[in-house]
Amino acid sequence: MRSRVYRFLLALTPAAPLAAQGQVSAITNVTVIPMDGERTLANQTVIVRGQRIAELGPSDRLKAPSGARVIDGRGKFLMPGLAEMHGHIPPGQGATDANITKVLAYYALNGVTFVRGMLGDPKHLPYRDQANRGEILSPTIITTGPSLNGQSLPTVEAAIKAVTDQKAAGYDLMKIHPGITRPVYDSMAATARKLGIRFAGHVPLAVGISDALAQGQWTIDHVDGYIEGLAPAGAESQFFAFNLVGQADLSKLPALVAATKRAGAWIVPTQSLFESMLGGKSVDELAAMPEMKYWPAATVNQWKQAASNTRQQLGVTPETSKKYIELRRTVMQALYKGGVPFLLGSDAPQWWNVPGFSVLREMEAMAKAGFTPYQILESGSRNVAKYVNQESEFGTVTAGKRADLVLLNANPLTNVSNWAERAGVMVRGKYYDAAEIERRLGELNK
Numbered sequence: 001m002r003s004r005v006y007r008f009l010l011a012l013t014p015a016a017p018l019a020a021q022g023q024v025s026a027i028t029n030v031t032v033i034p035m036d037g038e039r040t041l042a043n044q045t046v047i048v049r050g051q052r053i054a055e056l057g058p059s060d061r062l063k064a065p066s067g068a069r070v071i072d073g074r075g076k077f078l079m080p081g082l083a084e085m086h087g088h089i090p091p092g093q094g095a096t097d098a099n100i101t102k103v104l105a106y107y108a109l110n111g112v113t114f115v116r117g118m119l120g121d122p123k124h125l126p127y128r129d130q131a132n133r134g135e136i137l138s139p140t141i142i143t144t145g146p147s148l149n150g151q152s153l154p155t156v157e158a159a160i161k162a163v164t165d166q167k168a169a170g171y172d173l174m175k176i177h178p179g180i181t182r183p184v185y186d187s188m189a190a191t192a193r194k195l196g197i198r199f200a201g202h203v204p205l206a207v208g209i210s211d212a213l214a215q216g217q218w219t220i221d222h223v224d225g226y227i228e229g230l231a232p233a234g235a236e237s238q239f240f241a242f243n244l245v246g247q248a249d250l251s252k253l254p255a256l257v258a259a260t261k262r263a264g265a266w267i268v269p270t271q272s273l274f275e276s277m278l279g280g281k282s283v284d285e286l287a288a289m290p291e292m293k294y295w296p297a298a299t300v301n302q303w304k305q306a307a308s309n310t311r312q313q314l315g316v317t318p319e320t321s322k323k324y325i326e327l328r329r330t331v332m333q334a335l336y337k338g339g340v341p342f343l344l345g346s347d348a349p350q351w352w353n354v355p356g357f358s359v360l361r362e363m364e365a366m367a368k369a370g371f372t373p374y375q376i377l378e379s380g381s382r383n384v385a386k387y388v389n390q391e392s393e394f395g396t397v398t399a400g401k402r403a404d405l406v407l408l409n410a411n412p413l414t415n416v417s418n419w420a421e422r423a424g425v426m427v428r429g430k431y432y433d434a435a436e437i438e439r440r441l442g443e444l445n446k
Helices: 097-109 124-132 156-169 182-195 208-214 226-230 242-247 250-263 271-278 283-287 290-294 297-314 318-337 358-368 373-379 382-387 416-420 434-444
Strands: 024-032 041-049 052-058 069-072 077-080 082-087 112-117 140-143 173-176 198-201 219-221 266-268 405-408 422-427 430-433
Touching (some): 082 382, 097 434, 156 173, 173 182, 182 208, 208 219, 208 226, 242 318, 250 318, 271 297, 271 318, 271 358, 358 373, 358 416, 373 382, 405 416, 430 434
Parallel strands (some): 024 069, 024 077, 082 112, 112 140, 173 198, 198 219
Antiparallel strands (some): 024 041, 077 405, 405 422, 422 430
16 A cells, blocks of 8 residues: 555646746835745845846835836735645656646646655656756756665665666655665665765665664655654554554654654655545545646546545544544654754645645644644745755745745735735746636646
């Protein structure tokens, strides 16, 4: 179940045209949320030239250049675009040009201006390069190579070859999936360190959280391995340790938090995935969420069946669901309070997560887990720039940085649900107002 193959059944449209590189825009009289701290800057003008923020300052002193496109920000809030740090670009047989361009457009039009692709394919590499030059409507992309799992890495020799091949191919990092044995994992990690490529993702059951941290796994996605690490040694885990809640010993948690901090690992919680699959909403309620109209009905029906089957197989009840979700929240808060950095990620388009749209669901799930709006927004902006060592490029609203911006009608620092109130999105200096976003989403959905 944990290594389910992703399927993409899409009706799609061609790629967006090349963005105008010399365009000048001025967003005036706007409240800027710079994300360099928990603060706002009122009555600002932000001038964008090409793909970069050129200037920003008080609107009574900084005027729009002659000939610039003027965007009235009065009563609105401007902040950096957010990231999907556990996203997927269609791989394998689904990696058609139409499929890929549709998914990338969904991310961008929803204000997701950075994506870490976590199930790579050779075809993703040229799309990454086009996106990162601003040639297509897309977030900035970093991508793993194809899945490293128990089938693709059956031996130490296979692990060494896979790491060597993925490094040579030019992937940014590697994706760990379940099923890898500990000797194979350790050889993979040693080869990765030698060649200078990072690895991230799941924690294979045979490896365990302690060894994954000791070997330098870059991110622990889904908070994977922690509940198993709180359970007695050798306890059998089912669906991310749902069955182990009653065996979790929270006295072990401080040591795991300290080990995570010491290892320099990051957490990508994808909490919304678990709240959808195992939470209180019925499958019909999930299927009725507004964003589901943008995803193929056949796939939504598959998600309904998968959720129903999973709940039945695990014997999910309202009580067991509540205990599991609360335990995950406890682990997340302990990690955060222990100084472990978080990255925003929902696992789109896995079950119930439509690309771009699902970032809002993830932020709302993190809010329910006790994170403040600023902490949540930071995990999708400033933290992401730190994670990839590109703080000079993006993550805050600062002169010289990439013009990946979102204009909101309400303040997300008071409620992250205000992220849904988008007046416009700017991707590498190209601005899409709400009307154009709606039009393009409608065209993509035909």
